[in-house]
Amino acid sequence: MGESHGSSLYEAVGGRDGLRRLADGFYERVLADPLLAPVFADFTAAHVEHVAVWLGEVFSGPADFTAELGGHQALLRAHLGLGITEEQRVRWMELMTATVEKELPDDALLRRRVIEYFDWGTRIAKDVSASPPGTDLGEPGPTPRWGWDGLA
Structure with a gap:
């Protein structure tokens, strides 16, 4: 599947600029x-x-989130104590899906893979958010990578 596209998801979404547009459009809706x-x-x-830096790393771009912003552990810690409900997670997905449709290239597989990542990631964020700030998360491992075939 990935061979037919010949690029990483990072390149296909337009790199950091494309991810900034996606994040900007999304948070405009969220707020x-x-x-x-x-x-x-x-x-x-x-x-x-x-968010653009995180997604860049996840989609096989530069590993700047790990190098500069604390990596996977820092992202998970940022969600502690938020108490995200399933209703909020579903609404988040609705807004992100609408933003993906507007901001990303017209490529059905690209859009599907990006949405699949967000569905997977929001489920983890919801679960982590139920724990109070300061909870020991253990070692979550490196930043996940998501490609044309899903989780790598």
Whole structure:
């Protein structure tokens, strides 16, 4: 499957610039959404960049999230105590799916793989968010990689 595309998901989404557009468009929707806005009460502009850096690493771009922002452990810790509900997770997915449709290239497989990653990741974030801040998460391993065939 990946061979037919001849690039990583990172390249296919447009690299860091494409991921910034995706994150910008998504958080514009989230911050206007009554169900999700409270989850992002501490939102800052830096969050958009951090998300773009995280996704870049996940989609086989530069490993800058691990090198500069604390890696997988830091991402999981950021979700501790948020208490994300299944209703919020589903709404998050609805808004992200709409943003993917608007911001990513018109490539059905690309869009499907990106959405599959977000579905997988939001389930983990929801589970982690049920634990209070400071919870020992153990060693979650390296930043996951997601490609044309899903989780690598």
